Amino acid sequence: MQQLLQYLEIFNLANWSSAGVTSLRVVVIAVAAWILVRVVQRLIRLFREHITRGIDDPEVFKRAQTLGRVFRYVAAVVILVIAATLILGELGVAVAPILGAAGVVGLAVGFGAQSLVKDYFTGFFILLENQMRQGDVVEIAGKSGLVEEITLRYVRLRDYDGNVHYVSNSLITTVTNMSRGFAHSVVDVSVAYREDLDEVIEVMREVGAKLRADASFGPRILDDLEVAGVERWADSAVILRCRFRVVPLEQWNVRREYLGRLKKAFDAHGIEIPFPHLTLYAGAGKDASAPAFRVVNTTTVKSAE
Numbered sequence: 001m002q003q004l005l006q007y008l009e010i011f012n013l014a015n016w017s018s019a020g021v022t023s024l025r026v027v028v029i030a031v032a033a034w035i036l037v038r039v040v041q042r043l044i045r046l047f048r049e050h051i052t053r054g055i056d057d058p059e060v061f062k063r064a065q066t067l068g069r070v071f072r073y074v075a076a077v078v079i080l081v082i083a084a085t086l087i088l089g090e091l092g093v094a095v096a097p098i099l100g101a102a103g104v105v106g107l108a109v110g111f112g113a114q115s116l117v118k119d120y121f122t123g124f125f126i127l128l129e130n131q132m133r134q135g136d137v138v139e140i141a142g143k144s145g146l147v148e149e150i151t152l153r154y155v156r157l158r159d160y161d162g163n164v165h166y167v168s169n170s171l172i173t174t175v176t177n178m179s180r181g182f183a184h185s186v187v188d189v190s191v192a193y194r195e196d197l198d199e200v201i202e203v204m205r206e207v208g209a210k211l212r213a214d215a216s217f218g219p220r221i222l223d224d225l226e227v228a229g230v231e232r233w234a235d236s237a238v239i240l241r242c243r244f245r246v247v248p249l250e251q252w253n254v255r256r257e258y259l260g261r262l263k264k265a266f267d268a269h270g271i272e273i274p275f276p277h278l279t280l281y282a283g284a285g286k287d288a289s290a291p292a293f294r295v296v297n298t299t300t301v302k303s304a305e
Contacts, residue, residue: 025090033083040079041072066133066150073151116153118170123152131175137249139176141167179248182222185255187244189262190237192272197238200271201227204242207265211258212244220250237274 048068052061127150132138136147138157143165145157155172157165191200208225212218223245231241246254266273 022090026087029083029086029090033079037076037079040075044068044072044075067127070127070150070152115168115170119153119168122169122172123150123154126150126155126169126172126175127152132177136180137178139178140174141171143167144176144178178251181248183246183248183251185244185246185251185258187242187255187258187262188231189240189242190234190273191240191266192236192274193238195238195271197230197240199269200240201229203265203269203271204240204262207258207262208242208244211254211261217254217257220246220254222246236276 045068048064052064055061126132132140132147132150132155134147134150138144138147140155140157143157143159145159145163145165147155148158148164149156152169154169155167157167159165189200189204191197204227205225212221212224221244226243226245228241228243231239233239244251244254244258263273265271
């Protein structure tokens with residue numbers, strides 16, 4: 001029994017030296033902070049999973065994921081700052097003067113790092129206003145691509161070629177989101193001037209109806225083909241514009257498939273898809289009569305690409 005009491009005396013802080021007690025407290029604070037960070041981040045993750053359970057809207061789910069990641073980051077920073085303050089207090093460092101000096105230094109740094117401060121403020125409002133989310137396809141600051149990560153400082157994009165762009169939030173003034181709610185797959189079709197436009201539009205509608213009835217592409221298309229009509233007169237073609245209302249991020253796939261099928265349909269109906277033509281005009285007299293153009297020599301030139 002006496003040996004047991006002697007062993008328990010080790011845990012009596014009164015027998016410890018001042019340095020030993022301080023070291024123990026520092027270790028306890030550090031371990032407690034680490035555990036608290038893990039617990040809080042776990043609770044935030046569980047709360048995010050709870051509120052998104054049963055939600056079928058992928059946009060709401062992506063927004064919850066983005067906000068959850070930001071809240072976990074902010075919680076970790078706050079806990080670590082508090083832990084660092086407590087550790088400094090245990091080490092005998094006066095915290096109040098440090099906080100006062102930190103305020104002055106922070107003010108000076110704020111003037112010198114206005115761009116960084118603007119990054120954080122802009123990033124906060126981007127998340128708060130739900131302008132874009134992870135998984136969206138957007139165009140910002142002259143760059144476009146898939147949003148892979150959103151932080152309070154930058155947005156990481158990956159373009160079609162696989163290049164990764166880091167865009168500072170302070171550079172973002174306009175966000176063009178191409179994956180919100182629905183999208184329009186806009187198609188411009190060129191046909192020769194000699195073609196019957198009513199026949200062309202009818203063929204376009206038939207191809208659009210077959211595409212929507214397709215088992216693979218049908219679920220991606222939300223409405224029937226909408227033909228706007230003649231968009232403009234080009235140098236050697238009449239441009240007809242049409243569009244599909246599609247689910248987000250499918251506008252490019254639907255457009256490619258529609259153009260491929262339309263090419264086959266035009267070939268089957270003998271509808272010409274023109275290429276640039278050059279008409280040589282020999283001039284005319286005042287009476288509007290024009291002499292026949294005399295071809296002296298004909299040379300075929302193949303341009304090298």
